[in-house]
Amino acid sequence: MHQLQKHLLATSLALMGLASLATYSLVASAEPNSKAQKISTPKHRYSDAHLHIVDFFQEGEPLSKLITAMDKGKIDHAMISGIPLMKKWHEDEPKRPRYYAGDDAGMYWFSATDSYVAEAYRKLPKQDRERLHPFLCGFNPTDKNADKHLRQMLETYPDVWQGIGEVLTRHDDLTALTQDDTPRANNEAMYRVYRVAAEFKLPVLLHSNITSKRERNPLYVGEIEDALAAHPDVNFIWAHAGTSATLHRYQDKLDFLLPALSKLLAAHDNLYIDLSWAVLTPYLLDKNQEAADGWVALINKYPKRFMIGSDGLGSYDKIAANLDEYAPFLDALNKEAAQGVARDNFIALLPKKSVRKILASARQYTDSL
Known part of the structure; x- marks a missing residue:
C-alpha cells in the first residue's frame, strides 16, 4: 500500500475512533423539525436510490439501524453515501447549527x-452488505485532483464502492455557503471524475440544479447536457430531476421542467432520473394525491429510467414512510414502470463487475506489456 494510502487509512480509523463517541447520534434529518411519519405495511417493495448515512456534521446512526428500518419498510436495497460537505460552527455563532441553513x-x-462510509459498511455481516450499495462522494468537484481521490479510495476499499455521488454541483443556497468556486457538471474536474466512472462502470448520482432561484427558464440545463453528450459511456442519475426545495420556495413549480426532461431523455440514453425529495410535490402528486398525467405518461414511456429515494441524512426512522408516499403515484403507472421506479431500476444500474476484478485485470494487462 502506498504511503499516502496508509496515511489516509490511519486518518480514517482515527476519525472513526472519535466518531464512536459522537458520530452515531442523530443531529439532523433532511428537513429539520419535520415530524416522524408512521406507516403500516408498505404497498410496494422498494430500493432507496438516494440515502446519506451522515448529515452535514458527518454524524449519523449506525448501519444496523438502517437494516432494521429497511426490514420494516420492505426496502430490499439502498444506495448509501456520505456527505461531501461539512458545516462550520463559526467562532461568532453562540449555538451549534442543526442544518446547513441554520x-x-x-x-x-x-x-x-x-x-x-467504507469502515461502517465493512463492519456489517455479509448478508447486510449485499443489500447496501456505497457510493463515493468525498471530493471537491472544482478540483482536478478529485479523480486522484477516487482512485485512492477505490484501491484502498476495492470491495466497497458501487457508484459515485451524490456529487453536489449547483445547489442554490448550499452552493452559496460553500467556501470555494461554484461547481458545475461540465467543468474539467468533473470530466476527470466521469472518466474514472467510465473505467470502473460506476453510475454517477449528480445534483445539478436546472436553474437558479429567480430565473424562470432552464438556465443551467446546458451544463448537464454537455456532460451527458461528452460521456455517453457513463450512466448519470440526475438527482431530484434537477430541482430542489429552495427552488420551489422561490418559484413554486417549474413549468419548463417536464418538457426539459422529455427532451433530455429522448436525446441521451445514459440519463436516469432520481425523483426523490423535491419532486413528489408539486410535480408527481397534487394536493389531492392525484397523479399528474404528464409525469405518468413520461415515466410509462421510459419505464427503466426513473427511481426514487428517501434522501435521508443520517437517520432512518422516516425512510420507509418517505418512500411509501410515492405509492399513489406508483399505482397510476403501468405495472412494469411501477416496479422499476420503486425497486428494480436502481439495482439494474449497479456495476456487474467489482472494482477489485477491474483493478486485477488492469494489473494483468500492464504486467503483460
Missing part, C-alpha cells in the same frame, strides 16, 4: 466522509 457560516469539502 446560520450564515460556511461549508467546506470533507473527504473523510468516504472513509466513514
Whole structure:
C-alpha cells in the first residue's frame, strides 16, 4: 500500500475512533423539525436510490439501524453515501447549527466522509452488505485532483464502492455557503471524475440544479447536457430531476421542467432520473394525491429510467414512510414502470463487475506489456 494510502487509512480509523463517541447520534434529518411519519405495511417493495448515512456534521446512526428500518419498510436495497460537505460552527455563532441553513457560516469539502462510509459498511455481516450499495462522494468537484481521490479510495476499499455521488454541483443556497468556486457538471474536474466512472462502470448520482432561484427558464440545463453528450459511456442519475426545495420556495413549480426532461431523455440514453425529495410535490402528486398525467405518461414511456429515494441524512426512522408516499403515484403507472421506479431500476444500474476484478485485470494487462 502506498504511503499516502496508509496515511489516509490511519486518518480514517482515527476519525472513526472519535466518531464512536459522537458520530452515531442523530443531529439532523433532511428537513429539520419535520415530524416522524408512521406507516403500516408498505404497498410496494422498494430500493432507496438516494440515502446519506451522515448529515452535514458527518454524524449519523449506525448501519444496523438502517437494516432494521429497511426490514420494516420492505426496502430490499439502498444506495448509501456520505456527505461531501461539512458545516462550520463559526467562532461568532453562540449555538451549534442543526442544518446547513441554520446560520450564515460556511461549508467546506470533507473527504473523510468516504472513509466513514467504507469502515461502517465493512463492519456489517455479509448478508447486510449485499443489500447496501456505497457510493463515493468525498471530493471537491472544482478540483482536478478529485479523480486522484477516487482512485485512492477505490484501491484502498476495492470491495466497497458501487457508484459515485451524490456529487453536489449547483445547489442554490448550499452552493452559496460553500467556501470555494461554484461547481458545475461540465467543468474539467468533473470530466476527470466521469472518466474514472467510465473505467470502473460506476453510475454517477449528480445534483445539478436546472436553474437558479429567480430565473424562470432552464438556465443551467446546458451544463448537464454537455456532460451527458461528452460521456455517453457513463450512466448519470440526475438527482431530484434537477430541482430542489429552495427552488420551489422561490418559484413554486417549474413549468419548463417536464418538457426539459422529455427532451433530455429522448436525446441521451445514459440519463436516469432520481425523483426523490423535491419532486413528489408539486410535480408527481397534487394536493389531492392525484397523479399528474404528464409525469405518468413520461415515466410509462421510459419505464427503466426513473427511481426514487428517501434522501435521508443520517437517520432512518422516516425512510420507509418517505418512500411509501410515492405509492399513489406508483399505482397510476403501468405495472412494469411501477416496479422499476420503486425497486428494480436502481439495482439494474449497479456495476456487474467489482472494482477489485477491474483493478486485477488492469494489473494483468500492464504486467503483460
